Amino acid sequence: MEVQKEAQRIMTLSVWKMYHSRMQRGGLRLHRSLQLSLVMRSARELYLSAKVDAHESEPPLPPALSPDPRLHPPREAHAAAEAAAPDGEQPFPEPMDTQEAPRAEETPARCAPRPAKVSRKRRSSSLSDSGDAGLVPSKKARLEEAAAEEGLSSELRDRLQPPPAQAEGAFPNLARVLQRRFSGLLNCTPAAPPTAPPACEAKPACRPADSMLNVLVRAVVAF
Amino acid sequence: MFLKFSLRSMFYGAGGGNDIQWCFSQVKGAVDDDVAEADIISTVEFNHSGELLATGDKGGRVVIFQQEQENKIQSHSRGEYNVYSTFQSHEPEFDYLKSLEIEEKINKIRWLPQKNAAQFLLSTNDKTIKLWKISERDKRPEGYNLKEEDGRYRDPTTVTTLRVPVFRPMDLMVEASPRRIFANAHTYHINSISINSDYETYLSADDLRINLWHLEITDRSFNIVDIKPANMEELTEVITAAEFHPNSCNTFVYSSSKGTIRLCDMRASALCDRHSKLFEEPEDPSNRSFFSEIISSISDVKFSHSGRYMMTRDYLSVKIWDLNMENRPVETYQVHEYLRSKLCSLYENDCIFDKFECCWNGSDSVVMTGSYNNFFRMFDRNTKRDITLEASRENNKPRTVLKPRKVCASGKRKKDEISVDSLDFNKKILHTAWHPKENIIAVATTNNLYIFQDKVN
Numbered sequence: 210m211e212v213q214k215e216a217q218r219i220m221t222l223s224v225w226k227m228y229h230s231r232m233q234r235g236g237l238r239l240h241r242s243l244q245l246s247l248v249m250r251s252a253r254e255l256y257l258s259a260k261v262d263a264h265e266s267e268p269p270l271p272p273a274l275s276p277d278p279r280l281h282p283p284r285e286a287h288a289a290a291e292a293a294a295p296d297g298e299q300p301f302p303e304p305m306d307t308q309e310a311p312r313a314e315e316t317p318a319r320c321a322p323r324p325a326k327v328s329r330k331r332r333s334s335s336l337s338d339s340g341d342a343g344l345v346p347s348k349k350a351r352l353e354e355a356a357a358e359e360g361l362s363s364e365l366r367d368r369l370q371p372p373p374a375q376a377e378g379a380f381p382n383l384a385r386v387l388q389r390r391f392s393g394l395l396n397c398t399p400a401a402p403p404t405a406p407p408a409c410e411a412k413p414a415c416r417p418a419d420s421m422l423n424v425l426v427r428a429v430v431a432f
Numbered sequence: 433m434f435l436k437f438s439l440r441s442m443f444y445g446a447g448g449g450n451d452i453q454w455c456f457s458q459v460k461g462a463v464d465d466d467v468a469e470a471d472i473i474s475t476v477e478f479n480h481s482g483e484l485l486a487t488g489d490k491g492g493r494v495v496i497f498q499q500e501q502e503n504k505i506q507s508h509s510r511g512e513y514n515v516y517s518t519f520q521s522h523e524p525e526f527d528y529l530k531s532l533e534i535e536e537k538i539n540k541i542r543w544l545p546q547k548n549a550a551q552f553l554l555s556t557n558d559k560t561i562k563l564w565k566i567s568e569r570d571k572r573p574e575g576y577n578l579k580e581e582d583g584r585y586r587d588p589t590t591v592t593t594l595r596v597p598v599f600r601p602m603d604l605m606v607e608a609s610p611r612r613i614f615a616n617a618h619t620y621h622i623n624s625i626s627i628n629s630d631y632e633t634y635l636s637a638d639d640l641r642i643n644l645w646h647l648e649i650t651d652r653s654f655n656i657v658d659i660k661p662a663n664m665e666e667l668t669e670v671i672t673a674a675e676f677h678p679n680s681c682n683t684f685v686y687s688s689s690k691g692t693i694r695l696c697d698m699r700a701s702a703l704c705d706r707h708s709k710l711f712e713e714p715e716d717p718s719n720r721s722f723f724s725e726i727i728s729s730i731s732d733v734k735f736s737h738s739g740r741y742m743m744t745r746d747y748l749s750v751k752i753w754d755l756n757m758e759n760r761p762v763e764t765y766q767v768h769e770y771l772r773s774k775l776c777s778l779y780e781n782d783c784i785f786d787k788f789e790c791c792w793n794g795s796d797s798v799v800m801t802g803s804y805n806n807f808f809r810m811f812d813r814n815t816k817r818d819i820t821l822e823a824s825r826e827n828n829k830p831r832t833v834l835k836p837r838k839v840c841a842s843g844k845r846k847k848d849e850i851s852v853d854s855l856d857f858n859k860k861i862l863h864t865a866w867h868p869k870e871n872i873i874a875v876a877t878t879n880n881l882y883i884f885q886d887k888v889n
Contacts, residue, residue, distance in 0.1 A: 219722075222780065234524075235558055236532035239620055239639040240670045240689055241785060244726045248779065251722055 210263060216256035223249040451812075452871065453833045453887040454821060458512060460497070461880035463825070473876040475863055479543040479551065482867040485513055485874055486553060487881055488538025492522040494555055494608075496566065497881075510872060513883055517566055519608040522557040534559050540625050542634070544647075552611070554634065558621040561636055563612035563647060569605045573597040617643050617653050624674045630681040637674035637686060644698075656704050657686060657696065672730050672787075679739045687744060691728035693753065711753050713760045723775040723784065731787035736796040737868075743799055745790040748772060750801050750811065765811040765818065768803050770841035770852050783857050793866045802861025805850065806877050807837055823861060823875045823882040833887060 227245050231237055462471060470491025477486050485497040498516035525534040535558055544552040550567040575597045579585055620638035627634040635656070636643050642657035657674075661667055669690040677683035682698045694707035715724070727747035735742045741762070744751045748769060751761035767788075771778060778784040783804070790801040802808045803820070811818045820837045840849040863876040871886035 219776075219779075226782075234533050235535040235537075235621070236530065239667075240672065240729075243667065243670060243689060244729065244785065247725050248723065251725070255722070 210259075212259040213256055213263065216252045216259060219252040220249055220256065223252065451815070451817075454873075454884045455830070455887050456828065456832045456834065456882070457830055457872070457885045458883040459825060459828070459880055460495075460513075460515075460883075467879045471879040473863060473879060473881060474537050474539065475541050476865045476874050476876045476881065477541045477543060477553075478865050478867055478874065479553075480545045480868060482869050482872070484516065484543070484551060485865070485883075486541045486543065487874075487876065488521065488541050488555060489879075490535075490537040492520055492524070492536030492538060492557065494519055494521045494538060494541065494553075494564070510870060510885055510888070517606040517608050519564070521555045521562060521564065521610075522560065525559070539622060542625050542627050544627060545631060547631075554625055554627065556622050556625050556636065559615065559618055561614040561622070561625060561645075562610050563614075564608050565611045566606060566608045569607060570601060570603075571599040572602045574600045612647065612650050614645055614650050614653070617645075620670075623672060626675040626684065628676045628681050629679055633681075635674055635676060635684060637671050639670040642671065642674055642684075642686060642704075654702070656698065656702070658703065658705060673733045675733055675735055675742075677739055678735050678737060685733055685735070685742060687730035687733040689729040690725075691730055691746060693730065693733060693742070693744060695755065709755070709758050711758050711761075713751070719772070721772075721775065723779060726784060727775065732789040734790060734792060736792050737794065738796055741796065743790055743792065745788050745801055747784065747786075747788075750790055750799060752799070752813070763813060765799070765809075767801055767809055768839070770839055774852065778857070781857060783860070786860055786862060788861075789863050791864055791866045793871070794869050798866075800864050800866060800873065802864055802875070804857050804860050805855040806859040806861060807839075808861045808864055808875050821884075823877050823880075823884075825880075831887070834884065 223245050227242065227249075230241055230245070461473075462468075468491075470489060470493075472490040473487050474490055475486075475488040478484070479486070483499050485499075487495050487497075489495075494517075495515060496517045497513035499513050500511035502511045521538055522536040524536045526532070527534055537557055538555050539558065540554075540556050542554045544554070546552075550565050553564050553566070555562055555564060574581070575595055577595050577597070578588070578591065614636070618636065618638040618641070620640050622636055622638050624637040625634060626637075632648075633644055633646050636645065636653075637657075640658065640660040641655055643653040644656045645653045657671070659669070659671065669688045669692075672687050672689055674684060674686035677685070683695065684698070685693050685695045687693045691712065693711040695709040695711070696704035697708045698704060700706070700708060715728070730744045730746050732745040733742060740755060742753050742755065744753065744761075745767075748771060749767055750765045752763040752765075754762045775784060788802050790799060792799055797814055798810055798812050800808060800810045806823045807820050808823060809818060809820050820839070821834045822837050835848075838846075838849045839855070840846065840851050842852075845851050859877060861875055861877055865874045867873065873884050875882045875884065
């Protein structure tokens with residue numbers, strides 16, 4: 210459990226660093242992004258192996274499905290809103306940056322509640338601006354259902370999903386491709402019943418997460 | 433052979449505990465603790481004679497110091513370094529296509545060997561390399577027939593006599609002018625430049641590609657290494673540093689984020705994607721940890737002056753490789769092994785991504801690299817002794833011998849030792865340089881440049 214928590218913390222931290230490195234002068238640095246994604250992968254592997262161990266030793270934990278839809282919409286909408294931001298609209302991301310910057314001082318441990326709060330704030334302002342918002346949320350809805358079906362840990366999903374959309378910034382088309390690939394991948398894998406034995410549960414979790422990581426790497430190296 | 437032997441005896445024991453004594457000589461830069469970001473030193477380099485010392489900073493400025501020529505017979509110390517020239521090398525730019533700002537920070541400076549009265553150096557930021565000419569002017573023509581002293585042309589009707597201008601001495605003026613600008617050749621961020629031993633070509637390396645340039649030609653370059661995968665999702669390693677061999681103009685090496693070094697021969701093919709040699713040490717399984725992948729990334733690679741060896745710096749160690757042996761380094765020196773158990777904290781505060789450089793002394797007998805808390809380390813390859821010194825304004829008086837420092841990893845802290853937890857990780861020494869001929873070193877802290885010399889009796 211401790212191992213899981215630690216791995217999760219490091220994953221969250223890595224995601225935050227990845228996002229933060231985008232804000233730096235000089236743009237995304239390929240080497241740094243690669244290093245962060247390596248750490249994220251190691252953390253994910255650690256988390257998943259710890260989870261498998263935990264499930265083998267304990268009775269399966271009840272999947273926390275009900276909080277998911279609530280947590281998901283603001284975050285996905287936030288990601289969607291960012292993705293839908295038109296090309297070259299530099300002033301638009303900047304207010305978001307200034308919101309993020311003061312929070313940068315907070316300890317990484319408080320990373321978890323932060324994105325949710327920020328995304329709720331942005332949702333109302335950004336969705337009304339972007340004309341493409343109508344296109345994306347429906348895909349997001351499908352993503353959520355797929356996520357719920359897979360029975361993946363909500364936090365794991367939350368950590369991994371915002372970055373791809375955020376990372377691409379001013380290229381809405383790329384974002385749409387990423388979203389499509391995301392949902393495509395998740396819908397392809399057979400929806401494992403929640404009561405599947407731990408071993409099977411680990412596998413479907415691995416595959417989409419793998420692709421997620423690939424897409425993540427691709428997104429961050431898009432520049 | 434004879435020269436090498438005499439140099440060796442002159443420098444015997446340099447860097448070891450009791451054999452050589454390093455003294456404070458000078459410190460350059462602002463005194464106050466509030467560091468302006470533009471003043472952060474990002475590169476340090478001596479020229480081939482050691483008379484000039486160049487620094488680049490985050491604000492895109494280059495400052496060149498010149499050693500005073502003193503009467504060496506009677507002086508108690510070698511000449512001091514004073515500011516010779518300061519110029520703005522790079523300005524911040526904006527890439528409109530990608531909506532990205534291009535930093536003006538100087539990543540590397542490399543000197544060209546001197547061919548005439550002027551000095552030339554290459555300086556680079558993330559995207560553009562510039563060739564600068566630094567020349568002196570100590571006389572000017574005076575007494576023009578047709579012009580006034582301020583340059584305005586005289587009314588021809590007032591010219592009644594003929595006089596020829598003569599050169600008269602003036603106060604020394606050092607001018608820096610950009611002679612070549614090598615731009616638009618790198619998609620990713622430039623991390624290295626290296627001048628070839630033919631003194632006509634040089635290479636520039638970014639994360640995925642290495643280009644070969646001719647110093648005279650700015651509108652094209654040859655791509656000699658390209659490790660960009662067809663599918664960027666398959667990207668697993670990037671180029672971190674590259675350098676030409678000091679003697680063989682066809683040979684260069686590049687290091688990767690995976691801890692490998694590849695030696696390439698340009699005679700083999702136009703595109704050197706296939707290495708001639710691959711230097712890689714198998715990972716020690718007992719040292720495997722969560723962060724071992726990222727700490728194995730090589731941050732600097734330097735050939736020895738002889739060309740027989742090369743040195744690599746990764747996060748925790750310095751390794752010396754014999755070019756004839758690919759499967760493991762011949763020497764490994766631990767810079768700050770006590771940090772191995774702190775990797776998680778170092779990841780949190782981003783220190784784990786720090787890129788330390790390393791350098792050789794003139795005779796290749798001692799290597800030096802930086803650490804945290806303004807400490808820097810020297811390893812004597814002959815005596816196998818190492819020393820830790822601190823660059824601090826506390827040892828301010830010239831000819832004050834620096835006291836060796838020691839970090840206490842765990843357990844009881846002895847007197848004068850510093851515990852790992854009290855190290856200041858904001859005070860890091862990433863850039864150091866060693867005079868090519870003498871025991872003079874330049875050590876850059878965040879915004880100060882320290883010059884140390886060995887004690888001359």
